[in-house]
Amino acid sequence: MKAFNSGPTLAVARSNGEVASDFLDLSFQLESGRALPVMSRFEGPVTVKVSGRKASVLDSELDQLIGRLRTEAGIDISRYTGQGTPSITLEVIPKRQLQALVPGAACFVAPNVSGWRDYKTNRRSPRTDWTKLQVRTQMSVFIPGDVAPQEMRDCLHEEVAQSLGPVNDLYRLADSVFNDDNFHTVLTGFDMLILRAYYSPELSSGMTREQVAARLPGLLARLNPAGGMGYPVATSPTPRSWKAAIETALSANESGTQRRKAAGQAVDLARAYGWNDTRLAFSLFALGRLNLGINSDVALAAFREAEAIYGALPGTRLQAAHMGVQLAAHALSLGNADTAIRIVDNHMPAVRSAQNAALLSTLLMIKAEGLEILGRDAEAHLVRLDSLGWARYGFGSDAEVGQRLLEIAAISPIKRG
Template identity: 30%
Template sequence: MRIRNLPALLLSLLMPALVAAGPVRAANDSFSTEEILKGFEKTVFGLEYRSWSWRPYLVKKFTQPVTFYVHSLSRRDRTRVVHRFVREIDRRIGGLKTRITNDPAAANFEVFVVDRAQYVPVVQRDIYKNDRAKVPGRCLVRVVSGRNGIKRSAAVIVSDEGEFLFNRCLVEEILQGLGPMNDNRDLTHSVFNDASRHSRFTIFDQIILNMLYDPRIQPGMSMKQTKPILPLVARDARRRVR
């Protein structure tokens, strides 16, 4: 589930499921080119809640290294798991560089790991900046984006409601914080589908993210602008994903 409430702020809220660290093992030729192209269009363009979003049908991506900081607030320390997934992203997505910092002021992607009792107050205080804001969803990511790309993202992930929820939250919210903001029930191979049971960084989603971070795909491009080059981008992304 997603909520957008400021012109240049993109807020996405995840519903029940959320994904696990580490890629799903599946052949990268398990999907047709048509499925991959549709998957890219359905995740990169559009948002679940469109009315308040800033230009939802344009490409959103980081154009600089993504520096992560983990706020470990839950009783169980999940920092090493989050760091492992960040390093996995760095290895799996061409055109994207990730870093981990010990200084929250140096981060442009903050990850808050909380227990359920902390979820609402942390979202209100650190994400919405409004202690009266309603907080739906079970986990969320907030993306601040402009015409030159994503400026910063922040994800809130619940730790104490089972491994499946934690892992799915971890993977989907962090990946969505990198740009593919939409969910679609037709994406059976993807974590970008609230009805799916995926809890890992699937091969399908690795291809989508590699397409998004291909240098030929630029922030602010429309679906129409990407269409002529997207088949070549998909071909090259499929080759990169093993």
């Protein structure tokens, strides 16, 4: 199994005015839409305790994350050593047990509880109400321990970040884990800037939105000089109708027909609102995914349009790669090996930079099949071996890895059937 080391973080590719607006919307609202009256954070050193049955890879991932939070976000965070009460309890539990209590959740964070048992007892009490939180003293993060290493790491990054800072997600963010599109799964340069601002000396727990907004211009100018003065810019909230359509399209509890219809509605709404941003592209991505094997013409047209939109926007190379893997697979199915390999090679750097092993291994598997079509068997063998190491990190079990290999091989015209 291969794994990533912490690499360089890309700089924030937008103005501090936009960052300021994002900071306010992330920090003073819940995903449900409820407003948060004040900002809350830990005041003082933060410690992290791990409990439950965990894979060995989780320890190294947590150490890397703590190192990044200390270096890039300037947070005084470390492992719990047994003194006092831990600030954050990271509890690893079986996925089935987690979803039996919170259906549909891959992982989550809860305030003012010391672990799973405490959360089950108090989850409907005022104690775990985010809107009543004034200062953070105790958080619990719950992640599944029986999933692929990449899924554990993804949960670790997002939920620890939310235990420290913003608890909202915004679909308009193209370069952040604070986005329900789930393209970015490790903390980005933008996320680290948000967390650095969260823990800056200019801010503190108990401040209102207006008080924070007044401090942000000078604060962001100090932390991110290239972004200019961070006077918040006006942003239009994403309409509830579009969010509802996307949520239905992504829901595993709906029928395929209902999900495809909802994805089409999301595309229509995005066009009606005049968007040509990540929200339209994500609507098209959902439409394409849901039409794979049902209507290939609709799927390919959606992926091509989404790739073009992502390709024209700054900081969206990873999103474009998710479209590229579908287009490379289509080229492979037609026997267009050179095209498939070219698409794979074009998207590989962005995928490696984003540390997405599942996507990286899939691209490498497609490339290996393309090389075999061209008669370059020795190269194909080496590329396929490379794909296996990343697949074990991205998909987990040997059975999952083998299934993905078979699925990709079945696309190739020289192996089909």
